Amino acid sequence: MTARPSLKNRLLILTLTAVASIWLLATAITWFDAKHELDEVLDGHLAQAASLLATHQIHEIVENGESQDTHSLHKYAPKVMYQVFHSGQLGLRSANAPETPILDVSKELKEGFTSIQIGSQQWRVFYTIGADADVQVYVAEEVQARTAILYAVLRSLVLPFIIALPLLAIALWLAVRQGMSPIVKLGQVLEQRQPSAVNPIEMNGTSKETQPVIQALNGLLERIAGLMESERRFTADAAHELRTPLAALRTQAQVAMVEHDETKRQHALKGTLEACDRTSRLIEQLLTLSRLESNAEAEFVKFDIAVMIRSQIADIAHKAISKHQSLELDADCSCVIDGNEVLLGVLVRNLLDNAIRYCPEAARILIQLSCINSQYILTIEDSGNGLSDQDISRLGERFFRIQSNVESGSGLGWSIAKRIAAVHNMDLQAGRSEKLEGLKVTLTIPVHY
Numbered sequence: 001m002t003a004r005p006s007l008k009n010r011l012l013i014l015t016l017t018a019v020a021s022i023w024l025l026a027t028a029i030t031w032f033d034a035k036h037e038l039d040e041v042l043d044g045h046l047a048q049a050a051s052l053l054a055t056h057q058i059h060e061i062v063e064n065g066e067s068q069d070t071h072s073l074h075k076y077a078p079k080v081m082y083q084v085f086h087s088g089q090l091g092l093r094s095a096n097a098p099e100t101p102i103l104d105v106s107k108e109l110k111e112g113f114t115s116i117q118i119g120s121q122q123w124r125v126f127y128t129i130g131a132d133a134d135v136q137v138y139v140a141e142e143v144q145a146r147t148a149i150l151y152a153v154l155r156s157l158v159l160p161f162i163i164a165l166p167l168l169a170i171a172l173w174l175a176v177r178q179g180m181s182p183i184v185k186l187g188q189v190l191e192q193r194q195p196s197a198v199n200p201i202e203m204n205g206t207s208k209e210t211q212p213v214i215q216a217l218n219g220l221l222e223r224i225a226g227l228m229e230s231e232r233r234f235t236a237d238a239a240h241e242l243r244t245p246l247a248a249l250r251t252q253a254q255v256a257m258v259e260h261d262e263t264k265r266q267h268a269l270k271g272t273l274e275a276c277d278r279t280s281r282l283i284e285q286l287l288t289l290s291r292l293e294s295n296a297e298a299e300f301v302k303f304d305i306a307v308m309i310r311s312q313i314a315d316i317a318h319k320a321i322s323k324h325q326s327l328e329l330d331a332d333c334s335c336v337i338d339g340n341e342v343l344l345g346v347l348v349r350n351l352l353d354n355a356i357r358y359c360p361e362a363a364r365i366l367i368q369l370s371c372i373n374s375q376y377i378l379t380i381e382d383s384g385n386g387l388s389d390q391d392i393s394r395l396g397e398r399f400f401r402i403q404s405n406v407e408s409g410s411g412l413g414w415s416i417a418k419r420i421a422a423v424h425n426m427d428l429q430a431g432r433s434e435k436l437e438g439l440k441v442t443l444t445i446p447v448h449y
Contacts, residue, residue: 007183011176016169023161027154034153039124042146043113046126050139053084053092053130079145083138084130102138103127109136115143182207186214198225249275303341305376305445306331306369312348313367316356323361331369335376337445339424347420347428350413351380351441359384364436374447381433381440392430 081097083090090099102116102125103109111128122143130137182203189203200218203210252275256268313327320327355365364383369376387395395414421428426445433440 008173008176008180011180012169012172015172015176016165019168020165027158030157031150031154035150038146038150038153042141043124043126046113046124046139046141047128049082050126050128050137053082053137053139079142081140083136085136085138086130086132087134097138097140101136102140116140182210186210190217198222198228246279249279300338300340302336302338305335305337305339305344305378306333308341308345309348309367309369309378312345312352316349316352319353319356320365323356323359323363325356325359325361325363325365327365327367329367329369331367333369333371335369335371335445337376337447343420343423347417347443348378350417351443354413355380355382355384355439355441359438363438366436371447376445376447378443378445379440381436382438383433383436384438386432386438387430395430 078096081094081102082092083094083097083102084092085101088105093099102118102123103114109127112126114125114127116123116125118140123140124143124146125138125140128137129135186201186203186206189201198221200221201214203214206214249272252268252271256265256272259265259268309331310329313329317327352365352367359365359382366379366381368379371377395418418428421443424445426443429442429444431440431442
């Protein structure tokens with residue numbers, strides 16, 4: 001796996017690159033702005049010097065028949081030169097100025113600034129006419145001198161930054177290190193946790209940015225803990241509940257093996273098949289309850305619950321017929337809802353199976369589906385013995401069974417039904433049937449759902 005740069009290094013590189021880029025841009029802007037301002041100032045000095053020379057009584061010098069050279073009074077004086085001509089004759093010049101005009105007099109000259117090449121140097125020249133029209137004044141300055149001044153100005157800006165850049169890098173590294181410490185600490189906490197640990201992560205002094213990460217991790221750990229607990233309960237429940245039917249199955253099989261009477265052998269084999277059916281139903285119920293408790297998302301679709309109820313009644317009717325029970329359905333309306341048809345089918349089947357299983361022979365079971373106050377109401381009531389208030393309050397407890405019942409069962413049917421109803425935001429209640437005087441189960445289904 002390719003090693004990736006650390007977040008701290010990436011932050012440092014990005015920050016220093018941004019700072020250096022902004023500084024280079026600011027330096028470039030400063031360069032051009034300072035160059036423009038410096039040229040303006042020095043051009044002003046050239047123009048002012050030319051103006052002073054233009055007002056000089058140059059004609060008196062020329063009438064004497066000799067030109068005058070001024071002395072160099074400063075070490076930078078050679079960087080500047082000037083000439084004054086009267087009627088084409090040189091009257092005054094600096095020590096470094098030639099005797100011929102700086103500019104080409106054969107061309108028409110205009111007052112103002114121009115740049116020329118003299119030898120190997122570039123010069124900035126200002127030309128003007130004196131008080132008398134026959135007086136010409138030339139003042140020039142080396143462009144390299146201006147550049148040297150500009151470099152001196154910028155050196156004062158660049159040098160401190162070059163010195164400060166390593167210090168800035170160290171300061172940024174310390175700041176990033178301090179800012180990243182909560183993330184580093186979180187990584188250390190996660191690294192030190194045991195693989196089986198699902199308890200919430202608790203950290204003091206966390207930053208605002210790491211709180212959502214910790215909350216998300218705690219939510220994930222909570223879901224994992226729920227799944228692990230569901231698996232643990234499933235394993236314990238399966239080991240506990242399968243022990244009895246498997247023992248009965250083994251006993252019936254042993255009886256069938258040693259029994260010589262054909263009638264008793266067939267009776268033992270029939271008991272074996274019944275034990276297999278009970279074990280299969282128990283496993284199916286345990287698996288359904290495990291899937292529901294694992295919080296697996298169910299796929300919802302639109303379907304007509306009345307059609308589904310008719311299908312479930314048709315599938316289970318043979319059990320009622322074998323006990324001479326009557327199943328009555330009152331569901332003439334169409335009831336389209338959003339839900340998982342398979343899970344709701346399991347819910348209705350469990351309720352019907354409980355009614356048939358625990359009602360005596362020739363009992364009456366009434367199933368009614370109606371729409372009341374923007375809700376679908378499914379009721380299943382029977383003419384059996386019903387349940388006491390104490391037993392009704394315990395419905396939903398895992399493996400709870402009425403002691404007086406002789407019918408076999410896992411005690412999981414009602415738990416599964418309640419869980420499916422909760423997944424669909426439905427309300428499942430049990431009570432006494434006023435019409436048939438047995439048990440009445442009511443499932444309330446919001447229409448908007």
